[in-house]
Amino acid sequence: MVGTEHRARTRRARTAAALLTATGLFAAGCTGHGTPVPADDGRGHIRTAPPDTSEPSGKAHRPSVLAVKIDNVRAARPQTGLDSADVVYAEQVEGGLSRLMAVYATKLPKAVGPVRSARESDLELLRQFEDPTLAFSGAQGKLMPLINRAPLTARTPEQASGAYFRGTDKAIPHNLYLRPKRLVPDTPGAAALTTGFRYGPAPAGGTPDTSETVRYPAARFGFTWSQSRKRWLVSMDGAPDVTADGKRLAPATVVVQYVKVRKSAFHDFLGNNSPYTVTVGSGRAKVLRDGRAFDVHWKRAKAAEGTEFTTADGSPVNFAEGQVWVVFAKAS
Known part of the structure; x- marks a missing residue:
């Protein structure tokens, strides 16, 4: 979508090399080699990789997208800074709950959170961006080597303590x-939003739609069209979803993307398997914009590429200008 052909070739080559490194390290992590590090265990113990005080090579003066893993359980709401994100991804995690990844490229709020731990699926999802910075609070111990070798800049509270703080409005964690x-x-x-998303006039067709619900085993997203605001109002678990300063979360476009959700090689501290959301491949999706729903096809051929959305005749699907929410739902 953006950048020169040379930049694209360079990024693909770097990503391929990183994938080879990560694959070998993944095998080592599963057999107990390396240095396992406990995850954010739900009790507020933020223990991640050893602090890295060095400046990332070549990145000191090169802005990159910022991706932040955001808590989405009831105790974490209302969240802060989510309305400033360009893209918000929603994925299923342990116990059928949900977690968000907010991606910032055009503006940065003063604060974002609550920040929580990363998942294996995040690495595949983030490879579509060039040198993204991932902010998270921790990860399952054997996953940390994969994160540290991925083509991204990982920044945890231990690695960038001055960038994080504990609020007084909610309980740890x-x-x-x-x-x-x-x-x-x-x-x-x-x-820098190399997502493959296109913006412009709505495609032809579609059906009138003012309300959609996406259900996970233990979480529920609701989207209601507001004609006056020209936005989709977000609800979580049946309640209006607002920011910490009382603003209703209201993306211009919502994508319900049906994907394969399988078991990963990792578990949380209770022994629950971490679901892996597969975002490379193809399938069906529903695009919500302008009070209408469009049944479309999605395709992401490689991890280093964005996702294309097309109509039945192969025409690209434009999104409405503004924030986009992508909710990954398990394909039937």
Whole structure:
């Protein structure tokens, strides 16, 4: 979608090399080699990789997208800074609950959170961006080597303590927040959103639709069209979803993307398997915009590429200008 052909070739080559490294390290992690590090265990013990005080090579003056893993259980709401994200991804995690990943490219709020732990699926999802920065609070011990070798800049509270703080509004572990500008002082702009998304007039057809619900085993997303605001109002578990300053979360476009959700090689501290959301491949999706629903096809051929959305005749699907929510739902 953006960048020169040379940049695209370079990114694909770097990603391929990183994938080879990560594959070998994954095998080592599963057999107990390396240095396992306990995850954010739900009791507020944020223990991740050893602190890295060095400046990432070549990134000191190169802005990149910032991706933040955000808590989405009841105790974590209302969240902070979510309305400033360009893209919000929703995925299923342990116990049938949900977690969000907010991606920032055009503006940074003063604070974002609550910040929580990363998942294996995040690495595949983030490979579509060039040198993204991932802010998270921890991860399952054997997953940390994969994160550290992935083509991204990982920044946890131990690695960037000055960028995080504990709020007083919620109980641990739901009160960890990030000051984004202390990680990425500058925004890269919309050109860095290499998601494959297109913006413009709505495609032909579609059906009138003012309300959609996406259910996980233990979580529920609701989207209601507001004609006056020209936005989809978000609800979580049947309640209006607002930010900490009382603003209703209201994306311009919502994508319900049906994907394969399988078991991963990792578990949480209770022994629950971490679901793996597969975002490379193809399948069906529903695009909500302008009070209408469009049944479309999605395709992402490689991890280093964005996702294309097309109509039945193969025409690209445009999204409405503004924030996009992508909710990954298990394909039937």
